[in-house]
Amino acid sequence: SRSRLHSLVPPDEYTASPGARTLGESTDGRPLTLGYEQPLFTIGAPSAFLAQQALADVEAGWSVVVISPRRNVLDRIARQAGARPVRWLDPQYGQRSVHLALVSKEEWQEEDDQNVVSAMRTFLADLGVDVALPAVGAFCEQLIRALVTVARHEGRDLSFADLYTVSRSTQALRAFLLEAHSLSNPDAAELLDQLGNEGGYVQAVTILSAIRTALEPLRMGPLHTLCRPPFLNLSQLLSEGGLLLVPMTDTDFPAHDRLLSAMLDLALNRVLASQPHPRLSLHLHDPHLYRSDHGGRWIDAAQRDTRLSLLLDVQQPDGYRQSEGSQVIFRCSDTLASRLIDDWHLPASVSDLTELPADT
Secondary structure, eight states, X not given: OOOOGGGGSOGGGSOOOSSEEEEEEOTTSOEEEEESSSOEEEESOOHHHHHHHHHHHHHTTOEEEEEESOHHHXXXXXXXOTTSOEEEOOGGGTTTBOOOOSBOGGGGGGOOHHHHHXXXXXXXXXXXXXXXXXXXXXXXXXXXXXXXXXXXXHTOOBOHHHHHHXXXXXXXXXXXXXXXXXXXXXXXXXXXXXXXXXXXXXXXXHXXXXXXXXXXXXSSSHHHHHTSSSOOOHHHHHHXXXXXXXXXXXXXXXXXXXXXXXXXXXXXXXXXXXXXXXXXXXXXXXXXXXXXTTXXXXXXXXXXXXXXXXXXXXXXXXXXXXXXXXXXXXXXXXXXXXHHHHHHTOSXXXXXXXXXXXXX
16 A cells, blocks of 8 residues: 555646656655556545545546545535536535436437446446346346337436336336337347246346345435436546545435445446546545445456556555555654645645554
8 A cells, every 4th residue: 555645745846647746856856756557545544635635636637536424525625626627426415416327318429338238237236136146137137228228219318216116016117118118129028028927027026126125215315316317427527527526424324325336336337438438536435334345346446447546545454455565655743744734835734644543
C-alpha cells in the first residue's frame, strides 16, 4: 500500500498528467513523481487529505467518483470543486440528487447490449441470485435481454424499477413477456414457453422471488425516488470529467446502502466495458460498511485497467490481503505536518495530518 503523498501538492505547483504527478524535487534536484498504475491505499486518513485526493485527480484530467460514509468529506469536496461539474447520488437529500437508471434513453445510441447484459448478470449475482447455476443463469439472461430489447426498441429508459416490476409475480412477468413477444423477441418467446410447463413455472417463481426480495427497497422510499426519471446520463458526466459524490450514510437500513452500491457498480461496469472508456478515478472510503467484497472487485479491476485508478481508505487494514512489496510509507509528526501545510499552502490544520493512526 502507498499513501498518496502526491495529492497533497496544490494543482498550480505541478504539471497535471493522467499518468503521474510531480511532487517537487528530491535532494539531488531530480523530480519526484508517483503514478496511477496501482491501487493506492490510505489508512484512516483525515477528511482534508481525502478531499484533496479527489480534487487533485480532477485537476489531472480524471473523472472522479467518491463513495463514502463520511459526509463531511463529500461536503468539503463539493465546496472546493469550483466550476467543475458536481453531481450527488444521495437518497437522503432527494431534491439535489441525480436519479440512476440501468441505461438512460440517451445512452442507447452508444451502448452495446452485451455490456448491459453482463453488467446486469453481475448485479444479480451481487444480490444473491445464483446465476452460476446453468438454469438460473439462462433464465436471468433471457429476462435481461428481453428487457433490453424492449427498452431499446421503444427508445426509453431502462430502470431498476422495471426489473423490480417484472419480478413481483409471474402474472407481471407474463404481461411483460406478451408485450415483448409482440416485438418478435425470441427471449420472450422462450420464457413464455418455460412458464407454460410445471417445472419451468416453479423455477421462475423461485428466481423472481430472489430478485424481488433483493430489490424490495425500490418499492417505496428514497431508493424508489432515485429510480424514477429524469435519469443521469452517467457516460456523459464521466466523459466531461465530472465529479459524482455518493454518501453511504443509511445507518438505520444498511442493506439499502449495499443495494445502492450494487446499483452504482452496475452503472460503472457498463461504462467501463465500453472502449475506449473515460479515465475514471474511483475513491472508496470504508467499503466494508456497504460492500460484501470490501472493494476487492475494484482492486482487481484497477490492476488490470490503466484507465481506472483506485483510492481505497480503510479503518481496518488487517481485512485486506498484502501485495508483494507493499508498504505504508509515512506518518506525519507535528513538525512535518506544519512544514507541509506552510510549504504547500494546504487548506488543513496540523491535527488534520497528525491524526493518522500511530502505526502508519
